[in-house]
Amino acid sequence: MAYPPIPQKNQESETSWMVRLTGVPGAVKEEDITQAIAKLDRPRRVEMGEMSYVADMEIDSTLIQSMLYEFGPLEKWEVSDTTKGMRVKAHATFLEESQAHHAASTLDGKPLPFCDTSKLFVEVVTSVRFKVSTRVYDVIQQRINAHKSSWERQYIHFFAFPSRGFYRVLKLEGRDRESVAKAKQDLDLILAGEVMRLDGKAILYPGSKISRESYKRLKMVEEELGVVIIRDMRTSQFRVFGAEARQALATTALNCLIKETISAHHFIPLSDEHEFRWAVDGGFKALESRLGRDKASLDRESRCIIVQGSERDFADAKTIVASKQKKFSGKLPGGEKDCSICLCEADEPIHTSCNHTYCGLCFIDMCQAQASAPLQFCIACLGNSGQCGHIFELAEIRSFLLSETFEDILEASFRSFVQRHPDQLRYCPTPDCSQVYRVVPKTKKHPATFTCDKCLASICAACHTSHPGATCAQRMGDSSGDLQALNKVKRELGIQDCPRCETSMEKTEGCNHMTCKGCSCHICWVCLATFNEGSVCYAHMRRLHGGIGI
Template identity: 30%
Template structure:
C-alpha cells in the first residue's frame, strides 16, 4: 500500500506474528501514521466496574467463549481475554470497539444474573476434604440432598468443588445449612478431628489453634486465618517467596492444593502475580516484564555485548527489543533508535544539514526541498513562499509580484 510518498508493508515473522513497516521521506509523517496504528494494535482495555473477577470467570466457560465470538462477528472486532490477569481488550476501530464493549458488559451481566446458584465446597472456613464428605454422605449424584429437599434439582461439579442449584436463594440457603452441618461433623483437623485443636499451638501466632488447617506436604497444623495472613503478607513483600511452612525447622513448601483451599480465586490470582514478580525481581536483571501496561508476560534480557533479539509477547503481541527494552527496531542500533525516540525529527534534521535546496516553511515548519523551477514555492499548508527570503503570501500572484519588485527576478 502506498499514498502520497508513504509506503506501508505487512510482513510475517518466523513465529507467525506480523510486523507493519511504514516508510516516508519525513520522520514526522511516519510518527503521524504510526500513532493511530498503535492505538488499533494496543486495543481498548475494558475497565467497567461491573466486570468483577467473579463475572469474568464466565469467559472461561463454553458459553462465555461463544459469547465473545458472537460479539466479534457482530461488531467486526477481535476480543482478547487474558486468563492470567483477567483483563479484556478489544481490537478494532474506536466506534466498533466501544460498541463491542457495551454489548460484552451487558451480555455478561445478564448471563451472570441468570446463572445457576452455586454453593462452594472449598475456601476459607471449610475443611479441605469437604467434597469427599459430601459425596460420602449424600452420594455422587447428590440423591441424599434430593431426598432432604424434594423436587429440587442439584448438580455436583467435582472439578471446581461446587454444587449448582436450580432454584431461588431460599433453596440455596437450605443447601448451605446441610453442607455446613457436614463440614462441622467432618473428620480431619477442621472438624471433630482425632487431635483436638486445643492440644497444639499454632506455629505462627503461638496460641491455641482456632479453625485449624493441616498442610498437605508436612501435616503441620495452623490456624487457618494465620495461613491466609501469611499468603497476604507474601503478596505485599516480594521477599516472602517461596511460601513455606512456618513451623521451626520445617520449611516444607505450601502446595498449590493448600493455596486453592485457603484462598478465593481473586486472591489466588493476586498471589500468582506477586510470585512471578518476586521471581523477576530476584533474577538480577536476567528477566523483565513485557513493557506493555498490565501485561503478565516475562522475557529473558539479551546477554551483555550481544545484539537484542525481538521478544514477541504471546499475551499482547507487542514486539520488544531484549537489549534496550523499547519497540523492536531491525536494521538500526539500540543507541540510534533511542535518539530517534527522543527526537523523532532527528534523521530529517541530519538529512537537511548542508543542503541549500532544503528549507523550512516559515508558517507551518514543514521541510521543503526545491530541486528545480522558479523561486515561487507552494507549501502543503497552502501558503506561497519566496524561496529567496522565505516571506510567505496568500496567493501565487502576490508572491510573483514580490519576486519582481524585491528580488528583480522570479528565478
C-alpha cells in the first residue's frame, strides 16, 4: 500500500518528497522497487525498513484453522503450494454447509491474528470433483475445452489434475451454485459418453468375452478414430467417448466387428436349470479340457456356453453337454414339476433350496413384486400354496437372475424402504434426482444442510426446503403469508398431511381408513393415528371411534 507523498526539506532548504510503502513482501529488494517505477519518476534513494512480520506457514495455518473450527468441524483443510504476491490460498471444507456460510460472513475482512496490517478474505465456493479414466480424458479433452470459455464467463474454474496412474481427477469450482450445477450437467454428459446405436437400436454383444483377435481389432478402431469404446457389462451396451464427428464411424466399425465375431462363435444356451448347474459345478471345466482352453467360455450372465472354433468343435461341445445332462434326468427335487405360482408345468424351471419349482419368468415377477411391497424387504417362497415362507438369501436370488434384474430388485427394495421410513431418509426434492439424505429432528437448533452431489441443491434436512441464512422457525413464520394462505385453503378443502411423511391427502369417499401414497402407512382419518397394518387401523377405529366411518 502506498501512502500520499510527504514533503521534506534538507539543509539547503530544498524540498523533496517521500512516499511510504507498507505491506511489502520480505523477499522484495531495493532494485525491485526501483525497477517497478517508470524511469522518469524513479526515486533518488530507497530505504528498506525493518520487517514487521516474519511468516511461519505452519503456525499461521494452525491459527486460521482454529478460527474456522469455532464455527464447526472441518472435513478437509488444504493450503496451496503456490502463492501470489503476499497472498496464500487455502481451502476449508466444513461438514455442514450452513457452518461454511456462517464462517464466511463472520470472518471475511477481519485482520489476521498474526499480522494486523493484513486481512483474511473468506468466501463460500461450490466445487465438484470427478474421477475419469486417463485414456477417456485424453479423447474428450477437446469437448471439455469447448465449454471452458463459457464457464469462465460465469466465473467457473475448471481444473484437471495430473494423472494418477489409470485415472485423473477433474474439478469445477465457482461462487454461484446454480451456474456450477449447470456446468456439472454439461460435464456429466461428456463423461457419460454416448450409447452406440444403429438405426435407433443399441448395439449389443451377447457374450461376456471377445477373442484376442477381436480385441486387437477394436483397439485399432479406437486408435484410428481417436475414440475410446467401453462396454457396460450390466446392460451389455457399448459407450463411445471422443469427438462427436467420429462417433458414427466408430459405431459402424463396431457393428461390423461384432457381426464378424458372432458369426465365428457358436452359442449353446443352458436354458434348463440342470444344464446350468452342471456347467457351474465342473461340467464346463471338463468341456474346456476336451476342446481346449481358448475354444470355449462360460457366460454366466446370459447362461450359455460360447464355442469359438470349427463346426466340429461345436458339435463335440453339444455332445458333451447332452451326455452330461443324462446324469440329471429323472425326478426333479422334491418331486415337484409345476410352478408354485402359475401351477402349470414350469417353463425354464428354477429349483429353490427349499425344494420348490418356479417358471423363470414367474420367479422374476415374484421377486419384483415382493421387493416393491410396502413391507420390510424380504423375498419369501410361495410354494406349498403359499405356506412355505422360506426367505431366500440374496446369494440364492442372485444365482437365479441376470445381474441387471438383480440390481433392479435391490433398487426397488431401497425405494420402498425410503418411502416407508420418511422420518429417517428422504429423496432430494429436485425432479428426477435420485439422491437420498438422512433426516434430522426439527427440534435441533441448527439442523444440517444437505447439498445434493448430483444436482447441487441445498436442502434443510429438517423441514426439507431451501432457506439459506434463515432458521426453520423463521421460514415457517415467513411474513409473506404464502404458507398461512396455503394452510387455510387446505383446511377449507378438507386436505390433511400424513403425520409421517407430510404427503397431502384428500378423502373423497369411503371409510376413515386411509393409505398414504408417500410412505404406505395406514392412517385413521379422524385422529390421524398411523399404523403399519390396515387391520390394526380398523381395530383402532372401532375401539375409539365406534366404527370405521361408513
